[in-house]
Amino acid sequence: MIKGIIFDLDGVILSTDDFHYKAWKALADRLGVPFDREKNNRLRGVSRMASLEIVLEGYDFSEEDKKRFAEEKNEAYRESLKGLTPKDVTEEVRNTLEALHQKGFKIAIGSSSKNTKLILTQVGLLNAFDAIADGTDITHSKPNPEVFLVASKRICLDPSECIVVEDAFAGIDAAIAGGFLPVAIGDARNHKGAAHRIDSLGQLLSLPEIR
Numbered sequence: 644m645i646k647g648i649i650f651d652l653d654g655v656i657l658s659t660d661d662f663h664y665k666a667w668k669a670l671a672d673r674l675g676v677p678f679d680r681e682k683n684n685r686l687r688g689v690s691r692m693a694s695l696e697i698v699l700e701g702y703d704f705s706e707e708d709k710k711r712f713a714e715e716k717n718e719a720y721r722e723s724l725k726g727l728t729p730k731d732v733t734e735e736v737r738n739t740l741e742a743l744h745q746k747g748f749k750i751a752i753g754s755s756s757k758n759t760k761l762i763l764t765q766v767g768l769l770n771a772f773d774a775i776a777d778g779t780d781i782t783h784s785k786p787n788p789e790v791f792l793v794a795s796k797r798i799c800l801d802p803s804e805c806i807v808v809e810d811a812f813a814g815i816d817a818a819i820a821g822g823f824l825p826v827a828i829g830d831a832r833n834h835k836g837a838a839h840r841i842d843s844l845g846q847l848l849s850l851p852e853i854r
């Protein structure tokens with residue numbers, strides 16, 4: 644029986660996935676490395692350094708350069724986060740989180756991002772979840788299930804009792820590897836392993852496990 648929902652952050656609760664894209668694109672353009680939205684989809688849910696490796700595929704840079712590039716991208720990304728306000732959380736997202744709580748479900752965040760708490764603070768959602776697990780809690784990012792396992796432990800539920808909502812192929816893989824029920828939104832709807840596919844977060848409330 645499903646008793647908890649673990650949400651990915653970028654691309655599920657907020658559209659910060661687009662900020663990631665723009666920050667990577669600026670870096671890639673500066674370096675003369677081709678980068679487009681299709682390639683960007685491979686970065687969803689993947690850690691910052693692993694993302695950089697994908698951006699630089701086929702190009703050779705020193706480890707020192709790569710460290711600087713990752714910092715450059717993160718600075719550009721954090722600059723764009725400064726513009727985030729509570730208005731960036733849609734009514735649908737707020738209402739869905741509230742409705743899930745009212746129905747007695749535990750809700751948590753499971754994000755690879757080390758900027759998770761900064762983002763949640765900016766949009767006024769830091770205290771909206773029963774637990775937060777993020778990039779600062781883990782050593783292996785998605786598709787490893789570690790972040791979801793930390794989140795489920797923090798809401799005292801077994802993975803089999805939790806839905807994971809993801810926009811990333813790596814996130815759906817992680818959910819499956821950890822024994823969670825994977826629900827896909829956005830790009831992840833193309834993943835064959837998803838148990839359910841939704842077009843927007845409110846549709847969660849119509850799933851048979853939630854109704």
Ligand code: B16
Nearest residue numbers: 652653687688691754755756757758
């Ligand atoms: P940061 P999620 C992930 O967040 C993003 O999808 C991915 O694009 C990003 O590289 C990763 O966080 C690390 O983010 O550089 O902020 O630590 O989708 O798991 O919420």
Ligand code: MG
Nearest residue numbers: 651653654810
């Ligand atoms: Mg995501």
